[in-house]
Amino acid sequence: MTKFGLIVLTAALAVGTAYAEEGEGLLASNSSVGNIASLQRGAQTFFNYCSGCHSLKYMRYSRIAEDLNLSEEMVTKNLIFTDAKIGEPAMATIKAKDAENWFGKAPPDLSLEARAKSPDWIYTYLKSFYVDPSRPVGWNNTLFPGASMPNVLWELQGVQTAELAPAKPGEDAHIEKLVLSKPGKLSPQQYDETIRDLSSFLQYVGEPAAMKREAVGVWVVLFLAFFTFIAWLLKTEYWKDVH
Known part of the structure; x- marks a missing residue:
């Protein structure tokens, strides 16, 4: 990863008017905030490839450590590349x-990127780059x-x-498909998993409380099911002599 790759990032992910309509042409990321291992890998990818230019100003390193079951030492050593302290936001x-x-x-x-555009948009966007010499940075995106x-x-x-x-007559040529002309360090399947993890991490960052809400939600549903059963037994007992 070059220094140029870290700093030449612009507002491409933040411009909401230029992306596809909701759900249109997007690939399913199958992201999940319930998979801690996936979130840990996504955090690693973000801080190694994205944090040079992009911040997470509403997320503190200490919160990431707590939610993702990471020690402060692990976060400091592997995720913090500035002089920030563990309790400060990820700038x-x-x-x-x-x-x-x-x-x-x-x-x-x-x-809030995942909340604004969805994890599927991020996942599809990161799969859609292709070489385009006509562009200033040499890349374009379908x-x-x-x-x-870039x-x-x-x-x-x-x-x-x-x-x-x-x-076709009277029409401009359009892109039919993207072809992997030069393999990278990862296989296509491994790359898909990497950006799925990254999408999941950004989904978690957009709403950290979702992890606990989903965990508590299971117990709430079980409680309601148990309460319904008890209420049915009580109703049966009260009404057994009513004809």
């Missing part, structure tokens, strides 16, 4: 002032055409190229 490595000078606008905070964010995960995924479908 980007790049300084906002520098980002504004270099890009005109600081890369967006991703704390889900978000014209995205100025494919920072290209070392893992490999390089995809676009194959155009034959143009």
Whole structure:
């Protein structure tokens, strides 16, 4: 991962007007905030490949450690790449002032990205990059055409190229499919798992309480089922002599 790959991130993930309508053309990420191991892997991917430019200003490192069953030492050693303390929010490595000078606008905070666009959008977006020499950073995206964010995960995924479908009379040629022209460090299946974990982590960051809510929800349902059974027995006992 190059320094350039860490800092040349823009507002591609934050612009809500340019992505597909809800559910349209999106791949199912099958993300889950109930899989702690997946969230741990997703956190590792985020802080190694995304935190150079993107912050999680509503999430503290200490909360990540608590929710993901990580020790403070593990978080400090493997997830904190700034001079931040364990109790501070997860801010980007790049300084906002520098980002504004270099890009005109600081890369967006991703704390609520999964809630704003859905884990499926993030998952599909990270699978949709392809080489495009006409773009300033050399990359484009089929889900978000014209995205100025480069494919920072290209070392893992490999390089995809676009194959155009034959143009019909009076119509412009369009992309038919993306082809993996240069393999990455991961197989396609492993890459899918990696970005699924990343999508799950961002889903967790968007609503950390969901983990506990889902865990408590199971017991609530069991209690209601038990209470219903007791209420039925009570009703039967009260009404057994009523004709």
